[in-house]
Amino acid sequence: MVLEIKKRLSIWRRNQAPMTNLDLAKSYFKKIDARIKVLYIFFNEKDYSDVVRETQELVELALKGMLRYIGIEPPKLHDVSSLLIEYKDLFKPEIQLHIDKLAMISKRLRKERELSFYGDIDFIPTENYTEEDAKQCLEDAEFVHRIVQILK
Numbered sequence: 001m002v003l004e005i006k007k008r009l010s011i012w013r014r015n016q017a018p019m020t021n022l023d024l025a026k027s028y029f030k031k032i033d034a035r036i037k038v039l040y041i042f043f044n045e046k047d048y049s050d051v052v053r054e055t056q057e058l059v060e061l062a063l064k065g066m067l068r069y070i071g072i073e074p075p076k077l078h079d080v081s082s083l084l085i086e087y088k089d090l091f092k093p094e095i096q097l098h099i100d101k102l103a104m105i106s107k108r109l110r111k112e113r114e115l116s117f118y119g120d121i122d123f124i125p126t127e128n129y130t131e132e133d134a135k136q137c138l139e140d141a142e143f144v145h146r147i148v149q150i151l152k
Contacts, residue, residue, distance in 0.1 A: 021068045028065030029148050032058055036145050039138055048134040049125030052116040055137035056109035062144045063106055066091070069151050079110035098147050105140045 035058045042050040056078070063084055064074040070090040074080050081103035088099045119125045 021071060021073070025065040025068035026152070028061050028068070029152055032062050032065070032145060032148055035061070036141055039141055043134050043138060046131070047126070048129040048131060049116045049119075051134040051137050052109070052112050052125075052129055055141045056113045056116070058141050059102075059106050059109055059144050062148050063102065065148065066095075066102075066151065078113055079106050081106040092150065095147060095150055098143075102144065102147065105144065109137070109140070 035054065039051055039054055039058070042048075042054060060078055060080070063080050067074045067080060067083055067087070070087060072083060072087055072090075074083065084099055084103050084106075088096055091099065115123060116125050116129065119128075
């Protein structure tokens with residue numbers, strides 16, 4: 001659902017000042033700053049499957065924050081790349097240039113979300129994700145983090 005950008009509809013919380021979509025977006029961006037550091041802890045521990053899983057969550061949070069930033073209420077889905085593309089014109093030009101790459105990263109990681117965490121009868125995450133998989137995720141997370149910094 002599209003929220004009026006100028007109004008930034010307030011979300012009322014008990015005993016607190018009203019929170020806007022923009023406030024929530026900024027909260028997501030703050031969480032991303034912390035989460036990116038955790039990825040390197042997992043990587044240094046050779047916990048590559050958790051690098052994959054946590055990168056997916058970081059990217060999901062970033063994209064939902066980006067949508068909230070422009071006044072779009074994100075659905076409760078793990079991949080919101082289609083909305084990012086649909087509302088591309090609402091972003092600053094320097095972000096518009098990267099929307100397709102952001103969407104591609106989100107789609108790829110969405111496919112890994114459950115597998116990287118739970119595995120499957122024929123797929124044990126701690127044995128099947130490699131250092132190269134984790135390095136790709138770190139690169140993607142750093143890229144997404146840099147784009148989010150433009151909005152802050």
